[in-house]
Structures are given as structure tokens and as C-alpha cells.
Amino acid sequence: MVLSNAVKPRSTTILVDLGGIFMHPQVENKLEARDSTLSLRRIMSTSVWMSYECGRLSEQECFAKLAEEYHFQASDLAEMILKLRKTITYDQAVASSFKEVKRTGTRIFLxxxxxxxxxxxxRESWDDDFWSIFDGVFTSSAxxxxKPSLRFYRHVLRVTRAVPHQTFFVDDRPENVLAxxxxxxxxxxxTAKLYSTLTNFIGDPVARGLAFLRRQKGVFPTTTQHNETIAENYAPLLxxxxxxVNLxxxxxxxxxxxxxxxxTSDTYPEDLDTTSLGLLTIPLDPAIVHSILDEMHDYIDEDGNVQAYFDHSRPRVDAVISLNVLTLFHKxxxxxxxxxxxxxIYSILLNRAYINGTRYYPNAEWFLYYMTRLLGVSSDLTLKERFEPPLRTRVAERxxxxxxxxxxxxxxLACNYLGIxxxxxxQKLVDMQxxxxxxxxxxxxxxxxxxxxVGNRGTSSAFAVKALEDWAER
Known part of the structure; x- marks a missing residue:
């Protein structure tokens, strides 16, 4: 082990493997055995080679044991290994990524x-520019x-004084990562998006998300899955x-x-959904709002449910829209x-009718999140006593x-509101940044x-930032 002096605990530590991350040796090279060929990969997975990596066998002893067991010439293996040592190089791009990470003050150990x-x-063939990436090196032979022995990990954590949940481990073998x-x-x-993964681990997601939102200067285009742009008000209001946002x-x-x-049609009517969101977000004079609520009464169907549009020729009912309008009436x-x-709305909640989304809103979270908005806006204690217990159960299920x-x-955000x-x-949300x-x-x-x-990066980012920010303040 090589370790810098006076190691002090820091907030984040990265432990990274060598093979499969920084270098990619040709382990499919074949050795001629008595009755077949044998790959270097197969040799390196034997118990003899593992003992060699742990320092229990010398190189000569290892090669001799393998040659005897698998019936090839020990000199052939020695020649293959020597050639590999002379030709192996490290991945410059991966090294550069880790240098960027190190500049944040994160400790990195090999x-x-x-x-x-x-x-x-x-150590002899690779330059100091590579080895300077690491605050220390831990090898199985030392x-x-x-790996994946737990003794290996516990030793590294103890010596580096790293906090496990503030330590990130990078290895190309799933069994090593699981340990x-x-x-x-x-x-x-x-390893396909390793730099992004490490950046999400070491960075402050809220600060990075806010910086993204500020750079956009209130401009957040809404697009379809075919990258078609739509000029609309709903995402900016959210x-x-x-x-x-600029609106x-x-x-x-x-x-x-x-x-x-x-x-849709060339002429598109005003709708109760966007109007409700707009009035909840940017309040108008109460007299104007009450006149609008009066008008909304003209768009209630025979079941007592509000319509989607201020247009009797478009009879549409959507549970999320109804919930949004109901929130405005409560306010x-x-x-x-x-x-x-x-x-x-209550029967939808009890019977999980929201689970597959609605006509316009594709997932269950729309209904459950909007339900927390209703409870947050309403001053009706009876409503909260009735709705909050089943809502808590339904949100926890998700x-x-x-x-x-x-x-x-x-x-x-719904979990934050309910204290779940x-x-x-x-963590998944942080990892998606x-x-x-x-x-x-x-x-x-x-x-x-x-x-x-239809999606909008600004909306996804704003909700992610708010969710993470609220969670941190709990």
C-alpha cells in the first residue's frame, strides 16, 4: 500500500479499480496447452493466480504451478505476461475525468x-501524471x-478513515461492487457514463440544479418525444x-x-386546468377570481364533475384537472x-383509480402530488382528517x-409534505442529474x-431541485 501522510477524513472518497477502468488488457490471448488452448482470462480466474495476486506465491512459483496443472510451457506464459507489461497503456480520457473529480477536493484511492x-x-512504465491522481494505492499483493473479500474493504475504510455512505466504489466486476x-x-x-455518475456523487444536486435553472434565464422550451417545440403555458406555470420562469x-x-x-384545432379554447394553475400560481384580484369560479359552474356535468374546457362543444373530464380545479375552489x-x-376525487384515491394515469396525465404521481397541493391549500380541517390518512398510505405504496x-x-415532494x-x-433522482x-x-x-x-427540462429540473431542497430542510 502507498498512502499519502496525514490522511484526514473528508466528505467524499472514491475507491476505483485499475483493470477494466483505467486499462483494458488483452486477456483473451491464448496459450497452447496439451490438448487445447487456454485464455489468459481463464488463467487469471484460477485459485493459483489469485494466490499469486495475494502475494502467497512468487511469479516463478505461480507460472510453474499453472503450467503443471494445465499442461503448457511456463516460459510461454512468462513471455505473454512480459509482452503485456511492455505494451499496456492507461486510458487517457478516463484519467482526465478522474483528474477533474480530484480538483473538487475529493480523495481518490486506487x-x-x-x-x-x-x-x-x-509504476515504472506509467508517468507520474497518472499516479498523481491517487491519494493512495491499495493492492491485493500488499x-x-x-476483492471481493470484506476484509479488503474494511481495511481500506479503516486506513483512509472514509465514511462508508460517503464513499463511492468503481469496479468493472459486479461481485466486487456488491461487496x-x-x-x-x-x-x-x-462505466459508460462514469464521469456523470461521479459528478452526481460528489456535487450538491440542489446547487447544481439551481445553477442550471438560472443559466436558462427563464427560458424552458417544451418538446415532444420527436423534438417538436410547443409554445405553452402549463409547464412554465408549474x-x-x-x-x-418568465411568463x-x-x-x-x-x-x-x-x-x-x-x-389540435386551429382555434383552442381557454381551459379550466391551466386557468386554475395560473390563478393558484399568480393570484389575480379576488373579485376577478370569484367571477371566474362563478363561470366555472357553467362547466359542471351531470355527475357533478368539472369539465376540462370553457367550451361546451368539448366535453372532457380528467381526474387531475378536476383535482386542480377543486384546489382553486378550496383556496x-x-x-x-x-x-x-x-x-x-375521494373514490379515485380509495380505489387507486389513478394508478395508470389519466387521459392527459400519464402517471399516478400527478394525482397524488396534486392531492398534497389540495391539502396544503385548504383550510378545511375535516377534509384533511378524511383525506390525509388514505393519501399517506397511497403515497407510501409508490x-x-x-x-x-x-x-x-x-x-x-408528496413524501416530503406527508413526512414519509x-x-x-x-437517490434515484440525484443519480438522474x-x-x-x-x-x-x-x-x-x-x-x-x-x-x-410532451416534456420540459425546466419542469423536470425545477421539481427535482424543489424536492431535494425540501428533503434537505426536513
Whole structure:
């Protein structure tokens, strides 16, 4: 082991393997045995080679034992290993990524199953620029034990004084990563997006997310899965509710589209959903709001449920829209005027009718998150006593379920409101953060007729930041 002096515990530590990460040796090279050929990979997986990597056998003893057991010439193996040592190079791009990580003050230690002879050859042939990446090196030959033995990990944690849950382990072998996770570390064997993974581990997700949102200066385009842009108001209103965005407020009713309508008729009516969100986010004079609530009464169907549009020729009912409108009525003390909608929403909650999403909203989290908004806005104690217990149960059921970034943001926000611990989804949300600090444009709502899925990076990012920020403040 090589370790810098006066090691002090820091907030984050990375332990990284050598083979499969920094170097990619040709282990499929073949040796001629008595009746067949034998790959170097197979040789390196034998108990004899493992004893060699732990320093229990010399190089000569190892080669001789393997030659005897597998019926090849020991000199052939020695020649193959010598050639490998002379030609092996390290991955410059991967090394550069770890240098960037090191500049943040994160400690990085190399942890490798390697013989003392192979390690000595690498130290001699690779430049100091590579070795300067590491605050220390732990090898199986120096410790006398190999990964995935738990003794290896516990020794490294003890000597480096690293805190397991603040330590990230990188190795190309799943069994080695599993062992690291079992002692409390985090880790991965997926190397395709390694720099992004490490950045998410060492960075502050909230600070990075806020920086992304500020760089956009309030401009967050909404796009379909085909990268078609839509000028609309709903996503900006959602962003404004939890963060910052540039938005022009209409004098009275809101329309989903802020520009030309797409995937629908050329003339698109104002709708109760966007209007409710707009009035909840940017309040108008109460007299105007009450006049709008009066008008909404003209768009209640025979079941007592509110319609989606201020247009009788478009009779549409959507549970999430109804819940949004109900929230507006609660905010202005008029919830008693929508008893049919209230009962329908309650039955949807009890019977999990929201589980597959709705006509316009594709996942369960829309309904559950909007339900927490209703409870947060309402001053009706009877409503809270009735709705909160089943809502708590339903939200807890969703912990750990599949979901994209926007979905997880809403789920974590709902859990935060209800005081439900949800570390798994919070961690998944952190892991989804992109290198620029934002999150991907997840599917938010649907244009069912045109088969369009609509997302917005700003909305996903704003909800993720708010969810993580609220969680940290709990």
C-alpha cells in the first residue's frame, strides 16, 4: 500500500479499480496447452493466480504451478505476461475525468487485485501524471487479500478513515461492487457514463440544479418525444410554482397554448386546468377570481364533475384537472360548491383509480402530488382528517416504483409534505442529474389524438431541485 501522510477524513472518497477502468488488457490471448488452448482470462480466474495476486506465491512459483496443472510451457506464459507489461497503456480520457473529480477536493484511492510484479511494472512504465491522481494505492499483493473479500474493504475504510455512505466504489466486476455496497458504500460497475455518475456523487444536486435553472434565464422550451417545440403555458406555470420562469399573465382566463395551437384545432379554447394553475400560481384580484369560479359552474356535468374546457362543444373530464380545479375552489373558500367532484376525487384515491394515469396525465404521481397541493391549500380541517390518512398510505405504496425524473420529483415532494421517508427515490433522482446540472425532459402530459408525449427540462429540473431542497430542510 502507498498512502499519502496525514490522511484526514473528508466528505467524499472514491475507491476505483485499475483493470477494466483505467486499462483494458488483452486477456483473451491464448496459450497452447496439451490438448487445447487456454485464455489468459481463464488463467487469471484460477485459485493459483489469485494466490499469486495475494502475494502467497512468487511469479516463478505461480507460472510453474499453472503450467503443471494445465499442461503448457511456463516460459510461454512468462513471455505473454512480459509482452503485456511492455505494451499496456492507461486510458487517457478516463484519467482526465478522474483528474477533474480530484480538483473538487475529493480523495481518490486506487484499489486493485494485482501481483506485486505487475504493479511494479506499471509504476515504472506509467508517468507520474497518472499516479498523481491517487491519494493512495491499495493492492491485493500488499494487503494479502483480494476483492471481493470484506476484509479488503474494511481495511481500506479503516486506513483512509472514509465514511462508508460517503464513499463511492468503481469496479468493472459486479461481485466486487456488491461487496462494497454490503459494507455501506455506494458504487457502480457501469462505466459508460462514469464521469456523470461521479459528478452526481460528489456535487450538491440542489446547487447544481439551481445553477442550471438560472443559466436558462427563464427560458424552458417544451418538446415532444420527436423534438417538436410547443409554445405553452402549463409547464412554465408549474416551474413558477416551485422555481423561476418568465411568463406573461393574461387578464382573466388562461389558455394552455401561449403560441399557435399544435396537434389540435386551429382555434383552442381557454381551459379550466391551466386557468386554475395560473390563478393558484399568480393570484389575480379576488373579485376577478370569484367571477371566474362563478363561470366555472357553467362547466359542471351531470355527475357533478368539472369539465376540462370553457367550451361546451368539448366535453372532457380528467381526474387531475378536476383535482386542480377543486384546489382553486378550496383556496377561495368555495369547496362546498363542488360536492360531486369532491366525492369522485375521494373514490379515485380509495380505489387507486389513478394508478395508470389519466387521459392527459400519464402517471399516478400527478394525482397524488396534486392531492398534497389540495391539502396544503385548504383550510378545511375535516377534509384533511378524511383525506390525509388514505393519501399517506397511497403515497407510501409508490416508494421505489418506476418513474422518470419529473415523476420522481412529484413523488418525493408528496413524501416530503406527508413526512414519509423516501431515500430510494431521492437517490434515484440525484443519480438522474445530468452533467449540466439539469434533468432530462420527462413526459409530463399527453396529446392522445396526435400520440404526442410532451416534456420540459425546466419542469423536470425545477421539481427535482424543489424536492431535494425540501428533503434537505426536513
Amino acid at each position: 484499489v486493485s487485485n494485482i501481483s506485486k510484479e505487475d504493479y511494479a511494472a506499471l 494487503l494479502g487479500v483480494r 462494497a455496497l454490503s459494507v455501506g458504500m455506494r458504487g457502480t460497475f457501469e 416551474i413558477l410554482e416551485v422555481s423561476l 406573461k399573465c393574461p387578464p382573466r382566463l388562461w389558455n394552455f397554448f401561449s403560441g399557435d395551437p399544435k396537434y 377561495y373558500g368555495r369547496s362546498h360548491e363542488l360536492p360531486g367532484t369532491m366525492e369522485w 416508494v421505489g416504483a418506476n418513474g422518470d425524473a419529473f415523476c420522481l420529483g412529484m413523488r418525493v 421517508e423516501n431515500h430510494p427515490d431521492r 445530468l452533467e449540466d446540472g439539469g434533468w432530462e425532459a420527462s413526459c409530463m402530459y399527453l396529446f392522445p389524438g396526435a400520440k404526442r408525449e
